[in-house]
Amino acid sequence: MREEYTYVVLADDDEDDRLFFTDAFEELKMQTKVDVYKDGIELMNALNQSDSILPNILFLDLNMPMKSGLECLKEIKMNPRFKNLSIAIYSTSASEEDIEDTFVNGANIYIKKPNDFKILKKILADVVTMNWQYHTSGLNKDNFLLRL
Amino acid sequence: MLLKSLYNSERFLKIIFGLSLFIVLVMGGFAYKYVKELSESFDEVQDAYQLHIELEKLLSALKDAESGKRAYIISKDSTFLEPLLVSGSELDNSLKRLKDLTKDQPEHQENIAELELKIDNSLKIFEKTLQLAQNNEVESAEFISAFREGRQTMNSVRFKVLEMTTHENELLGSKKARSSRSLSNAPMFVYYILIISLLILLLTYLQISKNLKILKEKNELLETFKESTTQSEIISKHGNWIWHIEDNTFEYSDNLYRLLGEEPQSFEPTLENFIAFTHPDDLDKLMEQVNKMMENEDLPFIHYRIIQKNGTIKHFKAYGKVLIDSDGHKKLLGTTADITDEIVNYRLIEERNLELERNNKELASFNYVASHDLQEPLRKIQTFISRLEEKEQDNLSSNGKVYIQRIKSSSGRMRSLIDDLLQFSRTNKSEEAFEDSNLNILLETAKHDLAEIISDKRARISSDSIPSMKVIPFQIKQLFLNLMSNSLKYSRENVAPVITISYSQTDISDLPKVKFSKHNRYHTITVKDNGIGFDQEYAEQIFTLFSRLHNKNEYSGTGIGLSICKKIVENHQGYIIAESHLNQGATFTVYLPITS
Structure with a gap:
């Protein structure tokens, strides 16, 4: 069953962004299953269920109440069960500190939320179809931030 | 270098002084010796002369007696015999004096004993001849032989006296030669020693005057230094004090009094009087430090407050260090500084720093607001516009389309403003x-x-x-x-x-x-x-x-x-x-x- 689609999960506290995200995948008509969680606690609870299906790509917003994206990232990287999880940071800001912190803590790619829906669709399509193994093996600070 | 330092040292002066003392003593010794020798030889000459005179007297007494006797014999006038009586006692006296004069000259003693014997003998013969002459037996063979014998004895006495005189002369001559040898060097020697002493004296004088000059210069320097210390004390608001550890007394500089708000030297410089100014809250701390200072004879940096008589509170900082002077007396040299201004400035700077920190934090949070919170709604506006353009283009009137374009360009402009502002605020050196x-x-x-x-x-x-x-x-x-x-x-x-x-x-x-x-x-x-x-x-x-x-x-x-x-x-x-x-x-x- 799992091989037929890409399972994509987003944790974002902003309702509009969750809507853009799901709408974009809907319009893309790709073989994807999308789940969204409204904060870090909800996300981690779901992932930590022993029978949970793990996503292929996890999109993490950074600025969330209760549990921030960075905290989720650290927790995930400490748990060996999630070691094959690809993590895309999905944030409004692209400040040096945020990029540095998430890179050091093992995120795979950093996406700055675009201000154009067309561009958003292009980014998500690129990320889902990305050769993660290739990307991760050659990952460095310069290609960590996704540029269009 | 070593010589020079020795020349300049106090030890050099001591050595010179010792040397001069020694030379003067030696000179005195020599002078005493010479004078003694001189007086001795004078005495000797005197004695020899006396001996001569006595011997001459002796001989002349004998001659008088002889000539008196002869005159009597010829004239039978008994008045000619009078000198005989006198010369008899004179002879005795002369002999006695001679014995006295030569009592430590054994050879003369012997000679005199011999002379006495001869004189006795001569006197006996004299008596005999005189007896015979009174009895008018001058023509007798006995008288003639006695007369001859008397003459012989007289000659032998004369010979003896001559011998003694000659001997004494020889003795005097040899003594004179000896003493003149040693005495002839004496004036030269004394003169040399005098010159050397004078030279040493001159050298010492030069050295002392040089030292005095240096001392004077040093004193002037010290005076200048003292003045500049007083000045710097006033300018830099500090005072000096000395604790004489052995007799437990204190000395306070004028400015220390001024720091306390008092007239210089207006009270006894005692520990109690100083402590009386201390702020009550700092008293225990200060006393503890002072007790430690008394125990360890050392004072690390301490900080305390004092209250001047007019109620002004001042912050003091003190430090002390033990010094042992050249006489071996221990004293603790202390410096107390009024750091009130520093403290006030420091507090001001601290406040300013806090304010700056607050401002920086505000700026940082503004950056965050700009980068995140302001961008987020804008991004959504732009995204929604892009969706409107894409999806609802056909449902909009031509006016609506223009409005959409206007909104789009305005939001685009706002984005570049936010981006540029962010760029500007991020352009910091420390980054x-x-x-x-x-x-x-x-x-x-x-x-x-x-x-x-x-x-x-x-x-x-x-x-x-x-x-x-x-x-x-x-x-x-x-x-x-x-x-x-x-x-x-x-x-x-x-x-x-x-x-x-x-x-x-x-x-x-x-x-x-x-x-x-x-x-x-x-x-x-x-x-x-x-x-x-x-x-x-x-x-x-x-x-x-x-x-x-x-x-x-x-x-x-x-x-x-x-x-x-x-x-x-x-x-x-x-x-x-x-x-x-x-x-x-x-x-x-x-x-x-x-x-x-």
């Missing part, structure tokens, strides 16, 4: 360290970022080779980017922009408007274009934040780009100037210091 960078690469990167607009406007950009220098790379790239985009933006209509970037070096003296700098030479990078330029009047104004020379409908822009340039250049301790005339293009010159 990234300086590193050796190839500026040609940084320029190429900036050109690459502008590739689209360069090709759109058919711009030509030429550049010199720029040497590597120590810079903050991303900021210099930003500088190139902003300057070039500025030139591209303000190009003349229908004229392809030409941008020339050149490199040279400039001496500080040739730098306009720079009066003082710690660097002597500057890298000079000029960016020259053929754009619309600006009135030279605005050459400085264009670098201020949000300043724009054109309506935003004519040229897009936020008025932040050149401010960022200025900030970047200033971060690199450099200068940026702009030169232009309307419609004649603009030249921006960046000066960056050449560091060794």
Whole structure:
């Protein structure tokens, strides 16, 4: 069953962004299953269920109440069960500190939320179809931030 | 060196003094010896002379007796016999004196004993002849033989006396020779010693006068030093004190009294009197330190407060160190400084620092608000517009479409404002360290970022080779980017922009408007274009934040780009100037210091 689609999960506290995200995948008509969680606690609870299906790509917003994206990232990287999880940071800001912190803590790619829906669709399509193994093996600070 | 230091030392004076004392003593000894010798030889001469006289007397008494006797015999006049009686007692006296004179000369004693015997003998014969003469037996053979014998005896006495005189003369002669030998050297010797003593005295005098001069100079120096210490005490608000450890007494400098708000030396310099000024809250702490000082004979830095009589509170800092003087007395030299001003200033600076920190935090949170919270709604507005354009284009009236375009351009402008503002506030020196960078690469990167607009406007950009220098790379790239985009933006209509970037070096003296700098030479990078330029009047104004020379409908822009340039250049301790005339293009010159 799992091989037929890409399972994509987003944790974002902003309702509009969750809507853009799901709408974009809907319009893309790709073989994807999308789940969204409204904060870090909800996300981690779901992932930590022993029978949970793990996503292929996890999109993490950074600025969330209760549990921030960075905290989720650290927790995930400490748990060996999630070691094959690809993590895309999905944030409004692209400040040096945020990029540095998430890179050091093992995120795979950093996406700055675009201000154009067309561009958003292009980014998500690129990320889902990305050769993660290739990307991760050659990952460095310069290609960590996704540029269009 | 050693000799010189010995010459100058106090020990040298002591040695000289000892030497002089010794020489004077020796001189005295010699003089005493000579005088003694002289008086002895005088005595000897006197004795010899006396001996002569006595012997002469003896002989003359005998002669008198003899001649008296002869006269009596011839004249039978008994008055001629009178000298006989006198000479008899004289003889006895002479003999007695002779014995006295020669009592420590055994050979003379013997001679005198012999002489006495002979005189006795002579007197006996004399008596006999006189007897015979009184009896008128002068013609008898007995008288004649006695007379002859008397004459013989008389001769032998005379001979003996001659012998004694001769002997005494010889003795005197030899003694004279001996003493004159030793005495002839004496005046010369005394003279030499006198000269040497005088020389030593002179040397000592010179040395002492030299030492006195040095002492005087040192004293003057000390006086100056004392004066300057007093002055510096007043200026730097500190006072000195001495604790004589052995007799537990204190000395306070004048200024220490002034620090306490009192007249100099207006009270006994005792520990109790000083402690009386201490702030009650600091009393225990100070007493503890003072007790420790008494125990350990040392005082580390301590800080306490005092209250002057007029109620003013002052902060004091004290420090002390033990000194052992040349006499071996131990004293603790202490310094007490009034640090009230320092403390007040320090508190002021601390407050200012806190304020600055608060401001910095506010600025940082503003940055965050700008980067995140302000961008988020804007991003959504733009995203929704893009969705409207994409999905609802056909449902909008022509007016609606225009409104959408207006909203779109306004939100786009707001985005660039936010981005530029962020860029400006992030342009801080501390953010990234300086590193050796190839500026040609940084320029190429900036050109690459502008590739689209360069090709759109058919711009030509030429550049010199720029040497590597120590810079903050991303900021210099930003500088190139902003300057070039500025030139591209303000190009003349229908004229392809030409941008020339050149490199040279400039001496500080040739730098306009720079009066003082710690660097002597500057890298000079000029960016020259053929754009619309600006009135030279605005050459400085264009670098201020949000300043724009054109309506935003004519040229897009936020008025932040050149401010960022200025900030970047200033971060690199450099200068940026702009030169232009309307419609004649603009030249921006960046000066960056050449560091060794």
